[in-house]
Amino acid sequence: MYSKHLQAGNQRKLKIVDWIGIGCVWLILQMILLKFLGINDTQESLKYIGLADKWVTGDRNFQWYNLFYSGYIAMHILLKDLGLPPKSMYLVQLLISGVALYYFVQILTLLLKSRFTIIISAILYASCFIIHQWVTALFTDSVFCNLLIISTYFLMVEENSLTQKILCWTFILIIPFFRPVGFLFLILVSFYWVTMNLKRNRKKIIFCFAYLIFIGFIIYKSLLQSADYFYPLHNIQANIICGYPSNLLKYQTETYKEGMGIFTYLFDNPAMSIRLFFSRFFKVFSLGRPYYSSLHNMVLFASTFIYFILAICGLISIIIRKKKHLLFLLVGVLLFSLPCVAFCLEWNGRFSLPVFCYVLLLSGIGVDWIYNLTRSASS
Numbered sequence: 001m002y003s004k005h006l007q008a009g010n011q012r013k014l015k016i017v018d019w020i021g022i023g024c025v026w027l028i029l030q031m032i033l034l035k036f037l038g039i040n041d042t043q044e045s046l047k048y049i050g051l052a053d054k055w056v057t058g059d060r061n062f063q064w065y066n067l068f069y070s071g072y073i074a075m076h077i078l079l080k081d082l083g084l085p086p087k088s089m090y091l092v093q094l095l096i097s098g099v100a101l102y103y104f105v106q107i108l109t110l111l112l113k114s115r116f117t118i119i120i121s122a123i124l125y126a127s128c129f130i131i132h133q134w135v136t137a138l139f140t141d142s143v144f145c146n147l148l149i150i151s152t153y154f155l156m157v158e159e160n161s162l163t164q165k166i167l168c169w170t171f172i173l174i175i176p177f178f179r180p181v182g183f184l185f186l187i188l189v190s191f192y193w194v195t196m197n198l199k200r201n202r203k204k205i206i207f208c209f210a211y212l213i214f215i216g217f218i219i220y221k222s223l224l225q226s227a228d229y230f231y232p233l234h235n236i237q238a239n240i241i242c243g244y245p246s247n248l249l250k251y252q253t254e255t256y257k258e259g260m261g262i263f264t265y266l267f268d269n270p271a272m273s274i275r276l277f278f279s280r281f282f283k284v285f286s287l288g289r290p291y292y293s294s295l296h297n298m299v300l301f302a303s304t305f306i307y308f309i310l311a312i313c314g315l316i317s318i319i320i321r322k323k324k325h326l327l328f329l330l331v332g333v334l335l336f337s338l339p340c341v342a343f344c345l346e347w348n349g350r351f352s353l354p355v356f357c358y359v360l361l362l363s364g365i366g367v368d369w370i371y372n373l374t375r376s377a378s379s
Contacts, residue, residue, distance in 0.1 A: 013109070021119070021123075022119065025126040029127055030097070033133055039087050043137075055073070056081070063222070063225055065180070068176065068180040068182070069140055071174055072140045075089065086138065087138075089138050092143075093136075097142065100150055101125065101126055105118065107152060107361060108121050110157070111368070121363065121364030124306075124367070125360050128356070130356055131145065134353065144178040147174075152332075152361075155172075155189055155192060180339075184335045186212050189208055190209065193205055195324050195325040235266060235276070235343070236262065240276065240279045240280050240283055241283070241346075242344040281337060284337045284340045284355055285304065286300075286301070306363075307363050310362070310367055311362035311363045315362055317366065318365065329362050333362070336358070339351065
């Protein structure tokens with residue numbers, strides 16, 4: 001298999017000293033983040049901690065939509081059963097982040113040709129403040145994104161052994177129960193299998209779509225139980241960032257009336273809707289915010305600019321080399337952008353985390369392509 005061939009050819013190129021260097025970059029960043037951010041067990045984390053408390057005390061009266069966070073809640077329940085405080089979840093998240101770093105590098109060894117570019121790309125990920133800042137927050141985002149990286153690795157090596165196949169399918173089954181957007185991974189998996197070999201993977205794809213129907217049923221029950229699960233107000237108010245007013249209502253030609261469907265409202269206001277969705281899509285990648293300082297926004301712009309330029313180079317490399325199976329990385333970027341475009345973006349940009357997982361993988365391919373072009377030009 002393709003992945004097996006690359007795995008055998010590239011993994012030997014990393015030495016122990018390389019792993020130590022990559023690990024040190026990651027560890028230093030984690031120490032800095034812990035010192036300056038501390039462990040955030042307030043805000044949204046109170047919801048998961050509270051639900052775990054209810055479960056332990058025998059109150060099992062949960063809403064349907066809580067199933068989409070049940071994997072993360074179960075981790076809190078396990079910690080409580082072990083007699084550990086909620087803040088101990090930070091150590092679990094730190095461990096999962098370390099494991100994700102390992103598998104991110106393993107993905108790079110499948111994709112890249114040079115030991116040097118593997119190390120550089122791994123350091124880009126290990127030092128990515130945008131992703132790792134959420135390890136200290138007891139929200140679902142860090143665990144979900146790290147599981148997404150681990151799942152992507154086992155997807156790519158699924159056919160190498162029975163153990164890897166079992167792990168691949170385990171992650172496919174559990175990913176949707178760590179964040180509601182987890183169901184998008186099933187679509188991504190299906191796309192990957194289509195590009196690899198549609199005939200060979202037909203049964204897998206059918207199973208994934210059957211599983212999507214099951215998840216759709218849970219979403220339907222969630223909407224029946226709580227109308228607030230789908231919250232259209234951000235579209236009615238034309239908010240780009242959740243709860244933060246935008247200036248797009250000036251393009252409104254048809255005001256919203258009680259009882260009007262959200263799709264009808266958006267369709268009747270095309271000038272506003274087009275600007276709204278385009279602005280949200282742009283903001284998925286541009287993490288600057290009007291309420292941040294100019295310096296903060298400049299730092300965010302400088303770091304993300306590097307990632308995106310390298311990712312574009314990686315995409316060009318994939319197209320030139322006609323590696324259509326690697327287009328799933330671009331599909332991952334687009335798929336995980338959709339919820340932000342359809343609803344709104346979180347104040348601090350954490351909804352963009354899954355997007356950056358795949359942007360950084362594309363960046364690694366870009367680094368490798370630029371390095372090989374440079375070597376070819378100089379030889």
